[in-house]
Structure formats: C-alpha cells, structure tokens
Amino acid sequence: MKKPTQFDAIVVGAGPAGNACAYTMAKAGLKVLQIERGEYPGSKNVQGAILYAKALEEIIPNFRDDAPLERHIIEQRMWLLDENSFVGTHVRSEDYNKPPYNRYTIIRAQFDKWFSAKVREAGALLICETTVKHLIMDGDQVVGVQCDREAGDVYADVVVLADGVNSTLARKAGFHPEIPAGNVALAVKEILFMPEETIRQRFNIGEESGVVMELVGRITDGMVGTGFLYTNKESLTIGVGCMLSDFAKNPNRTSPYALLEQMKRHPSIAPLIEGGEMKEYCAHLIPEGGFHAIPKVYGNGWMIVGDSGGFVNSAHREGSNLAMTTGRLAAQTVIEAKAAGRGYRADSLYTYKKALDASFVMKDLHKYRDLPGVLHKSPQFFTSYPDMVAQAARTMITVDGVDKKTKERAIFAHLRKTRKLTGLVGDAFKLWKAIR
Amino acid sequence: MNTITVNVEEKLFQNRYRVDAGRPHIKIKDADVCTNVCVVKSCTFVCPASCYKVEGNGSVTLITDGCLECGSCRIICSDHFNVDWEYPRGGHGILFKFG
Numbered sequence: 001m002k003k004p005t006q007f008d009a010i011v012v013g014a015g016p017a018g019n020a021c022a023y024t025m026a027k028a029g030l031k032v033l034q035i036e037r038g039e040y041p042g043s044k045n046v047q048g049a050i051l052y053a054k055a056l057e058e059i060i061p062n063f064r065d066d067a068p069l070e071r072h073i074i075e076q077r078m079w080l081l082d083e084n085s086f087v088g089t090h091v092r093s094e095d096y097n098k099p100p101y102n103r104y105t106i107i108r109a110q111f112d113k114w115f116s117a118k119v120r121e122a123g124a125l126l127i128c129e130t131t132v133k134h135l136i137m138d139g140d141q142v143v144g145v146q147c148d149r150e151a152g153d154v155y156a157d158v159v160v161l162a163d164g165v166n167s168t169l170a171r172k173a174g175f176h177p178e179i180p181a182g183n184v185a186l187a188v189k190e191i192l193f194m195p196e197e198t199i200r201q202r203f204n205i206g207e208e209s210g211v212v213m214e215l216v217g218r219i220t221d222g223m224v225g226t227g228f229l230y231t232n233k234e235s236l237t238i239g240v241g242c243m244l245s246d247f248a249k250n251p252n253r254t255s256p257y258a259l260l261e262q263m264k265r266h267p268s269i270a271p272l273i274e275g276g277e278m279k280e281y282c283a284h285l286i287p288e289g290g291f292h293a294i295p296k297v298y299g300n301g302w303m304i305v306g307d308s309g310g311f312v313n314s315a316h317r318e319g320s321n322l323a324m325t326t327g328r329l330a331a332q333t334v335i336e337a338k339a340a341g342r343g344y345r346a347d348s349l350y351t352y353k354k355a356l357d358a359s360f361v362m363k364d365l366h367k368y369r370d371l372p373g374v375l376h377k378s379p380q381f382f383t384s385y386p387d388m389v390a391q392a393a394r395t396m397i398t399v400d401g402v403d404k405k406t407k408e409r410a411i412f413a414h415l416r417k418t419r420k421l422t423g424l425v426g427d428a429f430k431l432w433k434a435i436r
Numbered sequence: 437m438n439t440i441t442v443n444v445e446e447k448l449f450q451n452r453y454r455v456d457a458g459r460p461h462i463k464i465k466d467a468d469v470c471t472n473v474c475v476v477k478s479c480t481f482v483c484p485a486s487c488y489k490v491e492g493n494g495s496v497t498l499i500t501d502g503c504l505e506c507g508s509c510r511i512i513c514s515d516h517f518n519v520d521w522e523y524p525r526g527g528h529g530i531l532f533k534f535g
Contacts, residue, residue: 129527
C-alpha cells in the first residue's frame with residue numbers, strides 16, 4: 001500500500017549532481033529532502049579537481065562572489081614521459097587571465113560545503129550521516145527510500161539518485177547491472193601543501209592564476225591511464241588513474257599507491273613537488289565507459305544523475321560539469337511534471353532523457369562514443385608512443401657529432417621496429433575516427 | 437616498472453576516519469573461495485588502501501579500517517562475486533578533509 005507522500009522529491013547524495021538537482025527544485029518551491037551519508041557534504045567526495053564555470057553559472061550565476069575557488073587556470077601542460085624525460089606542450093594565454101574565468105582548481109570538501117549551504121538557503125532539507133540502504137517500491141513505482149536510522153523510511157513522489165559512481169541503489173533495485181572493470185578508471189591522489197610563494201615561483205604564476213598538467217606515458221606502467229598535477233592556492237594535487245581492468249591484470253601487480261609514488265619520483269616531476277607536505281591520500285573510481293555505457297537513467301518515480309549514470313567525458317576530463325547539468329535537467333523535469341500534473345511515471349520523466357539528448361552532455365558523449373573502446377584496445381598510446389616521442393626529441397636535440405640525417409634514420413628505424421607502418425597508420429586512423 | 441616499496445599505512449595515517457568498530461561494511465562472502473579457488477587474488481594489490489592481504493597459507497584477510505570506499509574490490513571480483521560490499525553506516529568510514 002502506498003504511504004502518504006512526505007516530499008515532492010528525495011535526492012540521494014550531496015555531490016555536484018545532487019546539489020545542482022536539489023538546489024534547482026528547492027528554488028522552484030518544491031519540497032525537497034536531500035540525504036547524504038557523509039558527516040558533511042564533501043566528506044565522501046573525491047575529484048581532481050577542476051571546476052568548469054559554465055555548468056555552475058547556469059545554476060548559480062554569481063557563484064564567483066563567495067564560492068571557495070583555488071586558482072583560475074591560465075596554462076595547460078601536456079607531457080609525454082619516458083623513464084627519465086618528458087616532451088611537452090604548454091598552452092598559456094593572457095586571454096585566460098581575464099575575468100570571467102572559464103575554469104578553476106577547487107578543493108572538493110570546501111566547494112561541496114559551500115554548494116550545500118546554497119541548497120539549504122534555497123529551502124531544501126538536508127540530512128547528513130545517513131546512508132540510504134534501498135529504494136522503496138510500490139509495485140513498479142519507486143515511492144521512497146529506506147535509510148539506516150530509526151524510522152528511516154521516507155516517501156516522495158520522485159527519487160533522484162545522485163549516489164555516485166558505485167550507483168549502489170540502482171544496482172540493488174535491478175535498474176542496471178554492475179559496472180564492468182573495463183568501464184571505470186581507478187584514480188589515486190594526494191594533496192601536498194607548500195608555501196604559496198613556492199607554488200608561484202615553480203609554476204611561473206601570479207597570486208590567483210594556476211596551471212594544470214596532464215601526464216601520459218611510462219608513469220602508468222603500461223596501463224591505459226593518465227597522471228595529473230594541479231596547482232591550488234597553497235597546495236598541489238597530484239594523482240594518477242588507470243583503467244581498473246588494467247590494474248587487475250597488470251603482470252607486475254603494481255598497486256595504485258606504488259604507481260603514484262613512482263610518478264612522484266620521476267626526475268621531471270620530483271622537483272615540482274619537492275618539500276610538499278602530504279595531508280591526505282584519496283582514491284576514487286571514475287566512470288569512463290562513455291556513451292555506450294550510459295544505463296537507463298529514468299523510470300517510474302526515479303532518475304539517475306551524475307557519476308551514478310556514468311556521465312563523464314573522459315576525453316576532455318569533464319565530469320562535475322556533466323554532473324551539475326544532469327542534476328539541473330532532472331530537476332527541471334520534476335518541476336515541469338509537477339506543474340503539468342502529469343505524474344512521475346517513466347512516460348512523464350522521459351523528458352529528462354530528451355533534455356539530456358538535446359544538451360552538450362549526450363552530444364559530447366556521442367561524439368566520443370568510440371574513443372573508450374579504441375584507447376582500451378590500444379595501450380601503445382600510453383606506452384610505446386610517448387617513449388618514442390621522448391626518445392626522438394632527445395636524439396635530435398643532443399649535440400654529439402652525429403649528423404642530423406643519420407639521427408632521423410635512427411629515429412624512423414626505431415619507430416618502425418616498435419610499431420609496423422600499417423599499425424602506425426591504423427592507429428592514427430582509429431584515433432582520428434574516434435575523436436573527429 | 438622498478439618495484440619500489442611503499443608503505444601505504446603512512447599515507448592512510450594522514451586521513452581522517454570514523455571507524456564503525458566491529459561492523460565492517462565489506463565482507464568476504466566465502467573465505468574458501470579466496471584461499472582455494474581464486475588464483476590471481478587481484479584485490480590484494482589493486483585495493484588502494486591495501487585492505488586485502490594474502491597470508492602465508494594462501495588465505496585472504498580483509499581489514500576495512502583504512503578503506504577509501506572506492507568500490508574497486510567489488511568490481512574486480514567478477515569471476516567469483518565473493519565481495520559483500522556496502523557503504524558504511526551513515527557518518528562512518530573515511531571522512532575526507534580535502535577530497
């Protein structure tokens with residue numbers, strides 16, 4: 001028997017997706033309950049972390065007034081590394097140093113607390129330290145959630161699942177199966193504190209501006225993955241992530257923390273982080289299956305937003321902006337359904353999917369739909385190619401009496417030995433096809 | 437890759453936890469499967485908090501106190517489905533200061 005509804009909507013989780021969703025609904029006057037399992041919003045959440053301004057602007061236009069932002073990004077570095085060297089591109093522009101800034105480094109525990117305060121100001125009720133165990137069903141309709149506290153059954157017209165990459169609730173309810181290890185990356189990272197002045201000097205930046213670095217090559221021990229290094233105000237975030245399936249079958253049985261430690265000791269990276277005081281070590285899964293891995297994200301009385309629905313564009317390292325956008329679009333679906341009095345069955349919540357398809361979220365995921373598959377089958381992009389580039393550059397630059405023509409021949413001979421010409425052309429074509 | 441010795445306990449020591457004493461949120465369903473059936477025991481090197489350890493007799497022990505709640509162990513146990521994985525009770529487990 002259906003219990004009396006207590007809320008218009010319940011949002012499970014207080015990350016970017018849940019907060020965007022709860023905020024948008026509460027702002028529209030809906031009665032919203034948000035449930036978070038951590039001690040405070042952010043205490044269970046891990047991200048690199050880069051905040052893309054646009055997605056948040058759509059929700060809180062003047063967020064820059066009081067959001068805890070670390071540095072706006074004026075320079076992006078992309079490094080290919082072999083054992084002892086790197087070859088890199090650095091893109092830096094004064095255009096990125098003019099407000100309104102496009103992206104920022106953030107510290108998630110602080111940012112999520114701020115966002116959550118906005119959600120509560122907007123009128124949503126937040127309950128922390130509460131884990132949702134199951135969805136409550138009435139026939140085929142989700143009507144509420146069962147929490148791990150006394151009298152913990154709560155009822156609502158619709159439940160929005162913003163419960164993160166493990167997507168525990170939808171899995172238990174049978175809405176989708178377990179996420180395969182080939183569709184998630186396992187990332188570990190550390191935060192290293194050092195004086196602000198040191199960061200400014202080492203990275204050639206000002207008081208507010210910052211640098212992001214992406215690292216590809218030997219640092220992932222033959223696995224498909226990347227490393228990263230971001231500048232915060234008074235700290236650096238350094239981390240590395242690889243496909244979980246690659247970790248599991250790595251013949252060296254390399255642990256994630258050994259991988260990170262090895263990367264920190266790379267001669268090109270060690271001087272950048274030297275003296276940093278490690279204050280926290282985190283691990284997190286990132287859903288990287290892309291377009292083909294997105295499960296059904298709505299049904300009778302439920303919707304999935306953010307990481308829980310696999311909304312990550314791994315090609316561009318975007319996640320939190322997709323999370324916020326999917327949260328906002330789910331909220332708008334609920335607001336419209338309530339206004340129209342059309343109920344919360346799947347045929348009403350279907351407009352969420354339509355809105356997703358019309359947005360950059362599904363358009364971008366569709367554009368890169370074949371990239372996860374191509375990269376997964378082509379570890380050479382993360383192993384032999386960075387090695388070759390670094391070696392070729394080193395050979396050409398070294399002045400040692402060998403003439404340049406001979407050097408070129410040696411480089412091409414090495415290239416052909418590492419990968420047949422057909423392989424090279426095939427890789428270039430596959431990659432071009434997957435990202436065009 | 438050159439194998440380097442890393443003491444993950446030193447890293448975990450920097451983290452803040454509220455351990456739910458006596459109520460581990462992850463359990464090995466059937467210890468015998470780990471000991472006698474599973475050969476790779478990938479949880480023992482993939483777990484980023486090194487919660488899983490192989491003992492001398494080939495058995496696998498699990499201590500969840502340092503768990504970072506990532507979910508890797510559950511997902512990679514796809515041949516045996518031998519990990520009973522839940523989030524900790526509300527307010528317990530890892531409490532990220534920075535995230």
